[in-house]
Structures are given as C-alpha cells and as structure tokens.
Amino acid sequence: MLLSLPNELLQIIALEADERSRKRLRRTCKILSDLCTPPVxxxxxxxxxxxxxxxxxxxxxxxxxxxxxxxxxxxxxxxxxxxxxxxxxxxxxxxxxxxxxxxxxxxxxxxxxxxxxxxxxxxxxxxxxxxxxxxxxxxxx
Structure with missing residues (x-):
C-alpha cells in the first residue's frame, strides 16, 4: 500500500521520518532503501x-x-x-x-x-x- 504512493510523497515521508524509522524503512525493500539511504x-x-x-x-x-x-x-x-x-x-x-x-x-x-x-x-x-x-x-x- 505504501509503495502505491507517488515517489514524491515517498521522498517526503523519508525526509520527515525520524532516524530510527528511516533505518527501518531502508531495510524493507529496494525502493525505500534508495529513498532513505541519503538522509540516513x-x-x-x-x-x-x-x-x-x-x-x-x-x-x-x-x-x-x-x-x-x-x-x-x-x-x-x-x-x-x-x-x-x-x-x-x-x-x-x-x-x-x-x-x-x-x-x-x-x-x-x-x-x-x-x-x-x-x-x-x-x-x-x-x-x-x-x-x-x-x-x-x-x-x-
């Protein structure tokens, strides 16, 4: 469900999430890993x-x-x-x-x-x- 959102919204989520959440999101799949890696x-x-x-x-x-x-x-x-x-x-x-x-x-x-x-x-x-x-x-x- 989360991955059905446009990439722009996923980027905002990655940037607004706290550090711990970003690290967890990064481990879930390739798309979220790519989005969360720069801020982490x-x-x-x-x-x-x-x-x-x-x-x-x-x-x-x-x-x-x-x-x-x-x-x-x-x-x-x-x-x-x-x-x-x-x-x-x-x-x-x-x-x-x-x-x-x-x-x-x-x-x-x-x-x-x-x-x-x-x-x-x-x-x-x-x-x-x-x-x-x-x-x-x-x-x-």
Missing amino acids: FRSVKMYISWDGRWTPLALLFLTALSSGLELARHIKHLSGFLSESKELNDAASSSISDARTRKREEDVKLFNRLFVDAILLMMSLQLLSLERLEDDGRWNG
Whole structure:
C-alpha cells in the first residue's frame, strides 16, 4: 500500500521520518532503501577507541566505504569521537603492553589509510569534526 504512493510523497515521508524509522524503512525493500539511504547517511558519527571498545565497528564501516561503497557519496557531515585507554598509555614495560602497543599501532595505521581512502569518496562532505573523549566516554569540551 505504501509503495502505491507517488515517489514524491515517498521522498517526503523519508525526509520527515525520524532516524530510527528511516533505518527501518531502508531495510524493507529496494525502493525505500534508495529513498532513505541519503538522509540516513547524511550525518555519520564514528566512535574510535584504540583499546578495542569501538574500533572494530569503525574499521568495518571505513573498510566498506573505502572499498567504493556508494554510501560515501551521501555523507555531508562526518564526526569522529576519539578515545584512548589510559591503561594502554600508562603501561609501558611489560611484554603484554608491547603486544598491545604493536596492535594499537597497526590499528592506527589501518584506520588512517581507510579514513583517507573513504574521505576521498565522500563527494558531498561539507563538515568534518574530530573530538577527543575522556576515558569514561564523556566529550572533552
């Protein structure tokens, strides 16, 4: 029934719906996915932490974007929230911390490469912001 409406009305519905509804509509069918994708990916927030709490999702997302996924062209605002574990910064001498440090360095290099590749595909990008979070996840305002 919804798909029997003209595309102009479907576009208005997609634009007026809240974020959660858009994401749900996007998963229902190809027509609604095509209509809801631009507003869903207009503003993207990434949470990056080198202690492994958030980074895997951010790396997956950047890998998908940098591989040429069409979603990158819809991103107008990209916000990155960076957090680094105090535990990783304080520990410096044990072999465990050496392994963690090497893993973190590899993650940072991979993230940087994917981030630059993805940014190049974001043709609509108008605003890029990066903020540091405190260890407890609060903004460092």
